Amino acid sequence: MRIPHYTATAEFTRFIRCLPKTETHLHLEGSTPIELLQELDPQRFGSPPPFWSPGFRYSSFDQFMALYEDYCQSFYQSAQRYHDAARIVLATCAEQGARYVETSFHLPGLAGVRESGPEVVAAILEAAPAGLEVRVFAGMCHNDYAAHGPLIEAALGWERLAGIDLHGPEYWRMEPWTIDVWRRAREAGKLTKAHAGEFMPAPFVRWVLDNLGVRRIEHGVRSVEDPGLVRHLARERITLDVCPISNVKLAVQGVDSMAGHPIRALFDAGVPVTVNSDDTFFFGNRLEEEYFALHQELGFSKEELARIALNGIEIALLDPARKQALVAEWRDVVTAEGLDLAVAMGSNRLVV
Numbered sequence: 001m002r003i004p005h006y007t008a009t010a011e012f013t014r015f016i017r018c019l020p021k022t023e024t025h026l027h028l029e030g031s032t033p034i035e036l037l038q039e040l041d042p043q044r045f046g047s048p049p050p051f052w053s054p055g056f057r058y059s060s061f062d063q064f065m066a067l068y069e070d071y072c073q074s075f076y077q078s079a080q081r082y083h084d085a086a087r088i089v090l091a092t093c094a095e096q097g098a099r100y101v102e103t104s105f106h107l108p109g110l111a112g113v114r115e116s117g118p119e120v121v122a123a124i125l126e127a128a129p130a131g132l133e134v135r136v137f138a139g140m141c142h143n144d145y146a147a148h149g150p151l152i153e154a155a156l157g158w159e160r161l162a163g164i165d166l167h168g169p170e171y172w173r174m175e176p177w178t179i180d181v182w183r184r185a186r187e188a189g190k191l192t193k194a195h196a197g198e199f200m201p202a203p204f205v206r207w208v209l210d211n212l213g214v215r216r217i218e219h220g221v222r223s224v225e226d227p228g229l230v231r232h233l234a235r236e237r238i239t240l241d242v243c244p245i246s247n248v249k250l251a252v253q254g255v256d257s258m259a260g261h262p263i264r265a266l267f268d269a270g271v272p273v274t275v276n277s278d279d280t281f282f283f284g285n286r287l288e289e290e291y292f293a294l295h296q297e298l299g300f301s302k303e304e305l306a307r308i309a310l311n312g313i314e315i316a317l318l319d320p321a322r323k324q325a326l327v328a329e330w331r332d333v334v335t336a337e338g339l340d341l342a343v344a345m346g347s348n349r350l351v352v
Helices: 010-018 034-040 061-071 079-095 107-112 117-125 145-155 177-187 202-212 221-225 227-236 244-249 263-268 287-298 302-315 320-336 341-348
Strands: 021-027 098-106 133-140 163-166 191-196 216-219 239-242 273-275
Touching: 010 287, 021 079, 021 216, 021 239, 021 273, 021 287, 021 302, 034 079, 079 098, 079 117, 098 107, 098 117, 098 302, 098 320, 107 117, 107 133, 107 145, 117 133, 117 145, 133 145, 145 177, 163 177, 177 191, 177 202, 191 202, 202 216, 202 221, 202 227, 216 221, 221 227, 221 239, 221 263, 227 263, 239 263, 239 302, 244 287, 263 273, 263 287, 273 287, 273 302, 287 302, 302 320, 302 341, 320 341
Parallel strands: 021 098, 098 133, 133 163, 163 191, 191 216, 216 239, 239 273
Antiparallel strands: none
């Protein structure tokens, strides 16, 4: 049985679930539903894993990766497995009020899958429940090109793939191929983003912005170490897709507790931030708990949480009409809740 990291009153839970939200930092493999693993091996997966405990802390990102390989890597052997996992994961997002999800899969993992990349992308997209907009990203590590270059090159031409994401250990040496692939991905119409500022300090965030040309940083919380970088992020409206519970459980430097999480300082400085769950299997969390945590431990008001939700709508890869409708739904909820609309719109006002 999962022990919630955070709970809230029925009234506050209702508000968060009604608030139209996005989930823009969600790794599919890292969110593998435990019931699917239990079907494969009931004895091994009969009990909740120890890392679901709210008090659990990973000793390092290397430990996290080792557990990923141990628990989940071998599950993804077919497009059907991706579909089965996505069906449960995406339904859980929708249940919590998400209207738009960006989920990623580890691209080199397809080397062991029978079907083609486009078939896997289609399997994930077709698992989405009605009313939930889903975009699929291919993630890769800093050193993946030598073994998987043809697969990476092919992915740039997959029509239903929304974009690419640089993930994995930030501290691995950045290789020369990355800059060119990220440039060509944008030329092919793909959105590019990158993990930075999680385990490497603020200068790495600057390097990624300057060299990979992204305007979406996954995590990015160590940007707070450089006031000049924080001002740049705010001025250029570069979005950080933040995962607070993940940062605490991975013991990211400077994140000793939720009460000291830098998302408060980043938000107050005008940096566009979104709130996300990252890898729900390995952190035992839910999207709504991230909002509960910000309210309870960092003093975010309902208006401020609504503004964070609006940030996610702003960056969503939606056509103008769909985005307009989602903003209207957001406005209706804010108004019905009796919140100050001007405060909720704030400096993150979306013009569509």
